[in-house]
Amino acid sequence: QEVISEESEEESNGVNLMEFSDEILLHILSYVPCTDLVLNVRRTCRKLATLCLDKSLTHTVLLHKDYKVNKDKVKQLMRDIGKEIYQLNMAGCYWLPSSTIDHVTRCKNLVKLNLSGCHVTSLRLSKMLSTLQHLRSLAIDVNPGFDASQLSSECKATLSRVSELKQTLYTPSYGVVPCCTSLEKLLLYFEILDRSREGFMLSGQLMVGESNVPHYQNLRIFYARLAPGYVNQEVVRLYLAVLSDRTPENLHAFLISAPGSFAETGATKNLLDSMARNVRLDALQLPKAWINGSGLLQHLKFNNPFYFSFSRCTLSGGHLIQRVINGGKDLKSLTSLNLSGCVHCLAPESLFRKAEDDIDSSILESLVVSCCNLRHLNLSAAHHHSSESIGNHLCQLLSRLKHLLSLALPVCSITDVAASVEKPPTTPNLVPQTFGKKVRIGIPTYPRNLGDQTNQKIESSVFWALMGSLRFLETLEIIGSSFSSAMPRNEPAIRNSLPPCARAQSVGDSEVAAISQLTYLQSLTLAQLPNILTGSGLVSIGLQCQHLRTLSLANLGMMGKVVYMSALMDMLKHCRCLRDLRLEQPYFCAGAQFFQALSHCSSLQRLCIVSRSGTLQSDAVMSFMASCLEVIMCHMFMGEPLTVCKNLQQSIVRSFQAERPALNVVIFPLLHEDLTEVIRDVPMRHLDEITLFKSRVAEEPPNLWW
Numbered sequence: 293q294e295v296i297s298e299e300s301e302e303e304s305n306g307v308n309l310m311e312f313s314d315e316i317l318l319h320i321l322s323y324v325p326c327t328d329l330v331l332n333v334r335r336t337c338r339k340l341a342t343l344c345l346d347k348s349l350t351h352t353v354l355l356h357k358d359y360k361v362n363k364d365k366v367k368q369l370m371r372d373i374g375k376e377i378y379q380l381n382m383a384g385c386y387w388l389p390s391s392t393i394d395h396v397t398r399c400k401n402l403v404k405l406n407l408s409g410c411h412v413t414s415l416r417l418s419k420m421l422s423t424l425q426h427l428r429s430l431a432i433d434v435n436p437g438f439d440a441s442q443l444s445s446e447c448k449a450t451l452s453r454v455s456e457l458k459q460t461l462y463t464p465s466y467g468v469v470p471c472c473t474s475l476e477k478l479l480l481y482f483e484i485l486d487r488s489r490e491g492f493m494l495s496g497q498l499m500v501g502e503s504n505v506p507h508y509q510n511l512r513i514f515y516a517r518l519a520p521g522y523v524n525q526e527v528v529r530l531y532l533a534v535l536s537d538r539t540p541e542n543l544h545a546f547l548i549s550a551p552g553s554f555a556e557t558g559a560t561k562n563l564l565d566s567m568a569r570n571v572r573l574d575a576l577q578l579p580k581a582w583i584n585g586s587g588l589l590q591h592l593k594f595n596n597p598f599y600f601s602f603s604r605c606t607l608s609g610g611h612l613i614q615r616v617i618n619g620g621k622d623l624k625s626l627t628s629l630n631l632s633g634c635v636h637c638l639a640p641e642s643l644f645r646k647a648e649d650d651i652d653s654s655i656l657e658s659l660v661v662s663c664c665n666l667r668h669l670n671l672s673a674a675h676h677h678s679s680e681s682i683g684n685h686l687c688q689l690l691s692r693l694k695h696l697l698s699l700a701l702p703v704c705s706i707t708d709v710a711a712s713v714e715k716p717p718t719t720p721n722l723v724p725q726t727f728g729k730k731v732r733i734g735i736p737t738y739p740r741n742l743g744d745q746t747n748q749k750i751e752s753s754v755f756w757a758l759m760g761s762l763r764f765l766e767t768l769e770i771i772g773s774s775f776s777s778a779m780p781r782n783e784p785a786i787r788n789s790l791p792p793c794a795r796a797q798s799v800g801d802s803e804v805a806a807i808s809q810l811t812y813l814q815s816l817t818l819a820q821l822p823n824i825l826t827g828s829g830l831v832s833i834g835l836q837c838q839h840l841r842t843l844s845l846a847n848l849g850m851m852g853k854v855v856y857m858s859a860l861m862d863m864l865k866h867c868r869c870l871r872d873l874r875l876e877q878p879y880f881c882a883g884a885q886f887f888q889a890l891s892h893c894s895s896l897q898r899l900c901i902v903s904r905s906g907t908l909q910s911d912a913v914m915s916f917m918a919s920c921l922e923v924i925m926c927h928m929f930m931g932e933p934l935t936v937c938k939n940l941q942q943s944i945v946r947s948f949q950a951e952r953p954a955l956n957v958v959i960f961p962l963l964h965e966d967l968t969e970v971i972r973d974v975p976m977r978h979l980d981e982i983t984l985f986k987s988r989v990a991e992e993p994p995n996l997w998w
Contacts, residue, residue: 310337310339314343317339317340317343318343318346318348318349321333321340321343321344321349322348322349325354325358326349326350326353326354326355326358326369327355327358327360327361327365327369329344329349330344330345330350330368330369330372330373331365331368331369331372345373345376347376350373350376350377351376351377351378351379352377352378352379352380352381353369353373353377353379353380353381354381355380355381355382355385356381356382356383356384356385356406357384359897359922359924359952359953359954360952360953360954361385361388361953362387362388362953363388363389363391363392366388366392366395367392367395370395370396370398370399371395371398374395374398374399374400375398375399375400375401376401377399377401377402378401378402378403378404379402379403379404379405379998380396380399380402380404380405380406381404381406381998382405382406382407382410383406383407383408383409383410383431383977384408384409384975384976384977385409385410385954386409386410386411386954386956386975386977387953387954387955387956388410388411388953389411390410390411390412390413390416392410393407393410393411393412393416393417393420394416394419394420396420396424397419397420397423397424399424400423400424400425400426401426402424402426402427403426403427403428403429404427404428404429404456404998405424405427405429405430405431406430406431406458406997406998407430407431407432407433408431408432408433408458408460409433409460409975409976409977410432410433411435412432412433413437413438414437414438414439414440414442414443415442417432417443417447417468418442418443418444418447419444419447421443421446421447421450421451422444422446422447422450424450425449425450425453427450427453427454428453428454428455428456429454429455429456429457430451430454430456430457430458430468431457431458431459431460431479431997432458432459432460432467432468433459433460433461433462434459434460434461434462434463434465434467434468435462435463436462436463437463438463438465438467440465440466440467440468440470440471443468443471447471448471451468451471451472452471452472452473452474453474454472454474454475455474455475455476455477455510456475456476456477457469457472457475457477457478457479458479458480458481458997459478459479459480459481460480460481460483460976461480461481461482461483461484461527462483462484463484464484464494464495464496464497464523464526464527466506466530466531469506469531470506470507472506472507473507474507474510475506475507475508475510475511476510476511476512476513476542477511477512477513478508478511478513478514478515479513479515479516479996479997480515480516480517480528480531481516481517482516482517482518482519482524482527482528483519483524483976484496484519484521484523484524484527485521485523485972486521486522486523489969494523495523495526496522496523496524496525496526496527496529496530497526506531506534508534508535508538508540509538509540510540510542511535511540511542511543512540512542512543512544512545513543513544513545513547513575514535514543514545514546514547515545515547515548515992515993515996516528516531516547516548516549516550517548517549517992518548518549518550518551518554519551519781520551520552520781525550525554528548528550529557529559529560532559532560532563533559535563536559536560536562536563536566538566539563539566539567539570539571540571541570541571543567543571543573544571544572544573544574544575544595545573545574545575545576545599545993546567546573546575546576546577546578547575547576547577547599547601547992547993548577548578548579549577549601549603549991549992550579553581554579554580554581554582555581556579556581556582560582564578564582564588564592567592568588568591568592568593571593572593572594572595573592573593573594573595573597574594574595574596574597574598574599574625575597575598575599575600575993576592576594576597576599576600576601577599577600577601577602577603577630580603580604580605580606583602583605583607584605584606584607589607589611589615589616590615596625597623597625597626598625598626598627598628598993598994599626599627599628599629599990599993599994600616600626600628600629600630601629601630601990602630602631602634602637603630603631603632603633603634603670604632604633604634604673605633605634605637606634606635606636607634607636607637608636608637608639608640608641609636609637609638609639609640609641609651609652609655609656610639610640610641610655612637612655612659613655613658613659617658617659617662617663622662623662623663624663624664624665625665626663626665626666627665627666627667627668627994628666628667628668628669628990628993628994629663629666629668629669629670629990630668630670630989630990630991631669631670631671631674632670632671632672632673632674632700632987632989632990633672633673633674634674635647635674635675637655637671637674638651638652638655638656638671638676638686639651639652639655640652640655647674647675648675648677648793648794648795649677650677650678650679651676651677651678651679651686653678653679653681653684653685653686653689656686656689656690657684657689660689660690660692660693661692664692664693664695665695666693666695666696667695667696667697667698667994668696668697668698668699668989668990668994669690669693669696669698669699669700669989669990670699670700670769670987670989670990670991671700671701671702671705672700672701672702672769672771672773672987672989673702673771673773673987674702674773675702675704675773675793675795676701676702676704676705677704677705677795678705678709679709680709685708685709685754686701686705686706687705687706687754687755687757687758688754688757688758690758691757691758691761691762693762694761694762696762696764696765697764697765697766697767698765698766698767698768698815698989698990699762699765699767699768699769699989700768700769700770700771700817700987700989700990701769701770701771702770702771702772702773702793702796703770703771703772703773703792703793703796703799703819703820703821704772704773704793704795704796704799706754706755706758706770706799706803707755707795707796707798707799707803708753708754708755708798753802753803753806755803755806756802756803756806756809759806759807759809759810760806760809762810763809763810763811763812764812765810765812765813766812766813766814766815767813767814767815767816767988767989768807768810768813768815768816768817769816769817769819769987769988769989770799770803770817770818770819770821771817771818771819771820771987772792772793772796772819772820772821772822772847773793773796774789774790774791774792774793774820775789775790775792775819775820775846775847776789776790777846777876777902777984777985777986778876778902778904778962779876779902779929779962779967779971779983779984779985780984781971781984783968784963784965784967784968785904785929785962785963785967789820789847792820792822796820796821796822797822797823798823799821799822799823800821800822800823800824800825800849801823801824801825801826801827801828801829802829803821803829804818804821804824804827804828804829804830804832804833805828805829805832805833806829807829807832807833807837808829808832808833808835808836808837809836810836810837811836811837811838811839812839813833813837813839813840814839814840814841814842815840815841815842815843816833816837816840816842816843816844817844817845817846817987818844818845818846818848819844819845819846819847819848819876819985820846820847820848821847821848821849822849822850823849824848824849824855824856825849825855826855826856826858826859827848827849827855827856827857827858827859827860827863828859829859830856830859830860830862830863831859831862831863831866833863834862834863834864834865834866834867835866838866838868838869839869840867840869840870841869841870841871841872841895842870842871842872842982843867843870843872843873843874844872844873844874844875844876844982844985845860845874845875845876845877846874846875846876846877846902846985847876847877847878848877851878851879852878852879853879854877854879854880854881857881857886860886860889861885861886861889862889864889864890864892864893865889865892866892867892867893868892868893868894868895869895870893870895870896871895871896871897871898872896872897872898872981872982873890873893873896873898873899873900874899874900874901874902874982874983874985875900875901875902875903876901876902876903876985877903877906878903878904878905878906879903879904879905879906880901880903880906880907880930881906881907881908882901882903882906882907882908882909882912882913882928882930883907883908883909883912884909884911884912884915886912887909887912887913887915887916888912888916890916890920891915891916891919891920893920894920894922895922896920896922896923897922897923897924897925898923898924898925898927898978898981898982899923899925899926899927899928900925900927900928900982900983901927901928901929901930902929902962902985903929903930903931903962904931904962904963905931906930906931906932906962907930907931907932908928908930908932908940908959910936910939910940910943913926913928913940913944914940914943914944914947917944917947917948918947918948923952924952924954924955924956925955925956925957925978925982926944926956926957926958926959927956927957927958927959927974927978927982927983928958928959928960929958929959929960929961929962929967930959930961930962931961931962931963932959932961933961934960934961934964937959937960937961938959940959941957941958941959941960944957944959945957956974956975956978958970958973958974971983
């Protein structure tokens with residue numbers, strides 16, 4: 293009856309959706325989740341019943357962020373269109389029981405399958421892969437208890453034809469790599485903990501009976517990302533041992549992302565020497581210890597490079613220009629560059645230079661001219677101070693990169709040199725010690741009128757001009773060079789943070805307001821901006837950046853009080869598309885007013901609050917969860933007692949788990965000694981994408997995996 297009434301209303305207005313051409317309708321339907329198309333939309337009329345089963349809509353099925361999907365829906369979906377599915381992405385569907393995987397066997401024509409984050413046992417994997425003879429691309433997790441000897445001969449035959457493999461390891465193992473004899477792309481994610489839940493130290497030795505002969509002869513792309521811990525380093529060395537004996541001739545991308553110290557060994561040195569002699573690379577990332585102090589970059593050969601990452605290396609600007617860019621060689625092919633933590637990358641040499649010294653603008657200019665097609669650039673975690681030379685400010689040079697889609701900068705790099713020199717750092721938390729009439733110390737209210745805000749903007753600033761020139765920027769990170777999150781991965785919470793850079797002291801509300809020029813902005817990270825007094829710029833962003841989906845704010849303004857709370861609440865009322873919100877601020881009060889404002893974010897799916905000495909109101913949290921029906925992740929690490937946290941967590945799960953199968957709730961005291969044990973149970977999708985703070989610009993090569 294509703295459909296009939298809607299159609300009659302459309303006809304009376306002269307518009308009928310069904311009168312559109314099939315091409316237009318198919319384009320519209322492509323934005324609808326596949327589960328809705330097959331299980332709901334196609335039942336409305338005959339025309340939609342036909343269109344919803346069009347090959348363009350059923351060829352690729354994406355369930356990886358369909359948080360409403362459950363076992364029954366997957367079963368029905370596979371039953372209806374299983375034979376029509378060629379690519380299936382179920383990555384991160386942690387809430388689905390392992391028996392759900394059994395229904396994938398209906399997809400006889402599958403070519404590409406992503407099961408990262410799903411519960412899959414060795415026997416289930418064997419049964420499923422035995423039926424998927426056309427499979428060429430596979431992504432799985434290898435959990436404790438995985439046994440390769442349980443894989444059938446039919447399963448191994450399928451694996452022998454797989455050319456792309458993504459494997460996330462939670463236990464020391466080769467997984468299915470030795471069975472994949474035709475590998476061309478291998479992505480490895482090492483998430484093995486050094487200690488078991490019982491507190492026993494784990495070993496990096498592989499299980500007895502595992503094959504130690506991975507087949508790399510056809511390998512074109514090798515990527516390994518390591519979580520902190522020595523066991524991960526031990527296991528990845530076993531994977532690299534075969535590469536060191538014989539380097540694949542077609543290897544064109546070699547990437548290893550390792551935090552901390554990952555020492556070079558004789559085997560890895562032989563591997564790099566072999567690569568320098570025999571291959572030409574298009575993408576490169578190495579641990580900092582493998583690059584620092586070596587002449588490796590001088591000997592490696594590159595073809596048409598599209599990705600470089602020298603994160604945390606002591607690479608100087610002189611070496612960068614001469615050894616990587618070859619003295620200004622045309623590198624129009626380079627689209628992604630990660631120089632995060634390279635404190636000397638914009639200086640001619642690093643031997644006698646202090647990290648806070650001014651950059652050499654000629655090096656940055658050479659970089660901009662040579663790599664004019666950059667789309668992703670990360671310069672965070674370093675002090676990039678511009679000199680007083682006119683026209684050579686870092687922001688002015690970066691404004692020439694018109695193709696940028698994502699950008700990460702340190703806070704101290706965006707300040708105007710004249711302003712930072714002439715204007716003394718503001719210290720709003722210090723009260724002047726003078727005699728006389730008492731002065732009331734408070735936080736000035738931000739202007740409610742947009743006209744008043746415009747008058748406060750410094751439109752002549754270099755950062756304002758940069759934001760105006762990068763109108764198509766989708767991701768922006770402005771992070772203090774000395775900022776560190778209060779919640780690292782495998783360690784207790786950090787109680788004290790380093791003070792912000794002196795050059796960054798003048799960065800505040802006007803710079804934040806400049807960001808509102810980015811009409812197409814989708815993801816924004818602001819961390820350690822010391823001169824935030826009211827947060828007025830946040831309101832401008834909320835009004836102007838209507839495509840904003842991800843927002844992360846950390847340590848803005850003074851640390852003793854959340855000075856931007858009022859502006860933040862006004863901002864949230866305009867963020868209709870916001871899906872992920874992460875807030876990290878000491879003494880944050882998650883009360884009724886905050887959650888009432890947050891309830892306006894009707895699309896919100898994930899919320900994470902990290903606050904030392906922070907407080908929350910349980911009733912307000914429950915009301916928020918009841919009003920925001922899309923929220924499936926609620927992580928709060930505050931200063932509340934353990935009993936309060938546990939009671940609230942249990943109440944949320946008990947009230948909403950049945951309606952929201954993907955619901956993941958963690959509410960825990962930030963400074964509790966068992967925090968790391970709690971963190972290890974968080975689904976990797978949430979932990980990696982929002983709960984843990986990190987710079988994500990150019991973290992990986994673009995389109996590394998679908």
